Amino acid sequence: MFEKVFSDRERTNFLKYYESSLILYLCERMPAWITPNRLTAIGVLGSLLVFAGFWMGHYLRIALLISIIGLAVNWFGDSLDGRLAYYRNIPRKWYGFCLDIVVDWLSMFLVVMGFYVYFDTYRWLPFVFLLAYGGLMLIALLRYKITDSYSIDAFQLGPTEMRIIIAVLILIEMIRRGTLLQASMLGAVIILFFTIMALRSLLQAADLKDQQEKDALAAEQTSDVSE
Numbered sequence: 001m002f003e004k005v006f007s008d009r010e011r012t013n014f015l016k017y018y019e020s021s022l023i024l025y026l027c028e029r030m031p032a033w034i035t036p037n038r039l040t041a042i043g044v045l046g047s048l049l050v051f052a053g054f055w056m057g058h059y060l061r062i063a064l065l066i067s068i069i070g071l072a073v074n075w076f077g078d079s080l081d082g083r084l085a086y087y088r089n090i091p092r093k094w095y096g097f098c099l100d101i102v103v104d105w106l107s108m109f110l111v112v113m114g115f116y117v118y119f120d121t122y123r124w125l126p127f128v129f130l131l132a133y134g135g136l137m138l139i140a141l142l143r144y145k146i147t148d149s150y151s152i153d154a155f156q157l158g159p160t161e162m163r164i165i166i167a168v169l170i171l172i173e174m175i176r177r178g179t180l181l182q183a184s185m186l187g188a189v190i191i192l193f194f195t196i197m198a199l200r201s202l203l204q205a206a207d208l209k210d211q212q213e214k215d216a217l218a219a220e221q222t223s224d225v226s227e
Helices: 016-028 036-057 061-087 092-117 125-147 159-175 179-226
Strands: none
Touching: 016 061, 036 061, 036 092, 061 092, 061 159, 092 125, 092 179, 125 179, 159 179
């Protein structure tokens, strides 16, 4: 059952084992009226809560707790929608793949806009995240095209780890204002580094595939001549 539920993607994130076990546990107990599409909607609702929490937190810092709740709701919907489809043996591989990419982008945009409305200064920083995250999404799609292997993780960091890091930073921000801004400066550098490293790895894979195709073509031409 474990292999079936997680058969469509490769995970390398630090919490992979624990997260996968929890997802499988929840899939086994999900009521019939909860469908994959409804879980996708719940994930988007979570992103809206994140945005709302930041917006209200700009005026009342305790409201940042809403953003933490939103991150948990987003994880629930985003992590279980496709897994539940595979668990119930009703996957729509390409429909789900396309919907997942679009919804992930929408969710990241809402989170980034939440940071934007919360910050008083350096309001351009969240857009660095959006740019770098968009780059990572594009690289993941190109890698899928080249290697036929789809991964949503950057090295050992995946969406779940990022949600946890953001939630911890929000908690600290509630005690010490300015923490999120300082962390965003550091985070912008880190995520850009990950994007550059992922692009470098992608180009190496693309170069290797080019060479393999050239070798295969040369072998085919040699075979035709010998015949």
